[in-house]
Amino acid sequence: MNAADLGLPVDVPSTALFTDQYELTMLQAALRAGTADRRSVFEVFTRRLPEGRRYGVLAGVGRVLDAVENFRFDPAVLGFLRERAIVDEPTLEWLAGYRFSGDIWGYPEGEVYFPGSPVLRVEGSFAECVLLETVILSILNHDSAIAAAASRMSAAAGGRRLIEMGARRTHELAAVAASRAAYVGGFEATSDLAAGFRYNIPTVGTSAHAFTLLHDSERDAFRAQVDSLGRDTTLLVDTYDVAEAVRAAVEIAGPELGAVRIDSGDLLLVAHRVRAQLDELGARDTKIVVTSDLDEYAIASLAAAPVDAYGVGTQLVTGSGHPTCSMVYKLVARAASADPKAPLVPVAKKSLGGKASVGGRKWAARRKDADGVAAAEVVGTGPVPDALAADQLLVELVKGGEVVAREPLEAARTRHIAARAGLPMSAIQLSRGEPVLPTEYI
């Protein structure tokens, strides 16, 4: 991939400005101090899951790879930095030649994680690694928050179809990334055309109340929609009276009507009534789609309702109460000098207010019990015990600056479903609780 590929419906040339100013001023100071070239290891991890959540879902890895690949300081960016006097000339010169040349290992996309899991490890010179902090955290914190909510919703939906419809409730480009993360977490389709365009996610659509209100009668609206979009369209039946609308819908489209959508009222009750009415009218194959501020709890509460698909918006794109993760990007080891052969020294901030970190370059593995069910997240800095060698979690993503682990989005989705299935059953309980696996440091 040569052009930037940022999850946008269009290409943009650089991700280098998605960066906090201090990354650049630290670079300047380190260049001048002669410490910028010290080999360094940064790790991304979270100290805790959102309150009550049993597992985290890593999403955005593919977007991180795109962002790293396209992190370049072009003349427009350099001109801005010069004009604002954000960094000095030697630093600008250094930036003009920037290209990440280090190594990145990490949990593959869709994998689950726990407090302390080293989900991404970035290794290279301090200078080349520190610059990537902001954009990597932006992507992983956002996308993983959405994927975690999506995963809970998909567990609650128990195989019923889930459609992402939240574009209007979040930033227009965050929406595209949210559709992608929701897909990783188990959703099947999106209403967002940009997400379809950019990530090839299946797109779907129904109809809005405005369409009904535009016409002189609900029947006129239904007829217009069926005439144009075919009998297998989805008609919205709650603009006026639901029972009357369902009758009109089947009368106009026939029993081949694809689906009806219910967007208000007591969904459990209304779905039962609509199902009975559809069956009575002979429209036994007509599906029922429900929407209306659904979250994982509402989805679970509709398990007994005759619902075929859920359209989820607000609660999905806002992470169902947790719109961001608390992932951090920390220096955990660095060389004592700029000599590329100098050994790495573990480093860590002193504990103050729970913000301590564990020094040293880490590996991670998921220990299984005798039945093959995950029993612990094991994180270590020494040699990997033989018994865990085959269950290691980090894979090579970037080698010497080259992305080596691109994969189709489908692979991340499949991986997530498998990873979740490998956790103890209590992982998919919606009730609040502790992380379903303990993290053991060895």
Add this chain to the structure above:
Amino acid sequence: MNAADLGLPVDVPSTALFTDQYELTMLQAALRAGTADRRSVFEVFTRRLPEGRRYGVLAGVGRVLDAVENFRFDPAVLGFLRERAIVDEPTLEWLAGYRFSGDIWGYPEGEVYFPGSPVLRVEGSFAECVLLETVILSILNHDSAIAAAASRMSAAAGGRRLIEMGARRTHELAAVAASRAAYVGGFEATSDLAAGFRYNIPTVGTSAHAFTLLHDSERDAFRAQVDSLGRDTTLLVDTYDVAEAVRAAVEIAGPELGAVRIDSGDLLLVAHRVRAQLDELGARDTKIVVTSDLDEYAIASLAAAPVDAYGVGTQLVTGSGHPTCSMVYKLVARAASADPKAPLVPVAKKSLGGKASVGGRKWAARRKDADGVAAAEVVGTGPVPDALAADQLLVELVKGGEVVAREPLEAARTRHIAARAGLPMSAIQLSRGEPVLPTEYI
């Protein structure tokens, strides 16, 4: 402005894909039914403020104008829609020539709003207006959520400097819009370079723990930073022992040291100790910046602490508990035929589960009491009473497809501060309560 200008650090050619699929399929059905050209009025409003909030803050209007201006279906987009068979050929032809030619009125950016306030009114043919729903809501729902949190924080900060530092906690492009919205809500600066580049918002930076840990000692790190960035830099003093760090900082930078940053611990206590120590060391002008999961309540609780500036991240970019608004885009009136002279008929969805809307094209005014303090948000569909004529809230933004109300971001910021100051004092209470103004429909 000819190229798209979407709040990105770079230009992209079109906003047309930031759209839910059903907008296009409704268009197709309406084109075929002959109803697409009916003159229509859509309004954006919210039925409620987030729980406990006293007022809303409208932000993103400038971004909406950019999005409308650049809403075009270029060959790549049309090719995608054709390949996926999302709409038929006549619809694709219609889209190829799409350019919004209608009128948009709305509350100006930075204005406050209440439940039912018609913050945006879009008028034109059904076809040209319905397509804009998704992107308009994405922008206003996101940006207004951030601006509302920013406004509460700026009221709580009581004139102390507020710095937006949340890029790493939200989508990388949502972050740019969040910086912009935070500025409208009263913030003064951002750490996000893309926001500085795109919106000319002042950017600032301090230093991270990684910089200290990179060096062989904290003193080495401070010396490197001061040597390169000057004495008026901000040194991070909580990597190891705060008192020792403050001593070293003043020793190395002298009493001209710009500021110290505290990012952990009991900020109230630590700020008092650091202030006393700085004063004792003669660094009376050295400022104290605090960061660490601040929200409006934490900011208010530090009112008595000797703090000069607050850096706010997570809670700002996630709307302090309310990461989105519940704004909707509803058809409120439409012509009975495609004749451009046909009179408008008010339309409204029937109430079901609290989702009723009020039909008819609306005006709004803010009624003041004898002291000039706002007393009510008045919304009407008939003629505007003379007494309210001068206090009307909607202004013309787009006329016949041309943007007529571009303004510098500073104007929105100034307007917000004035609008908030015009509300009853209880508006800026942080405690939960009802909207500070009632909405009256006349």
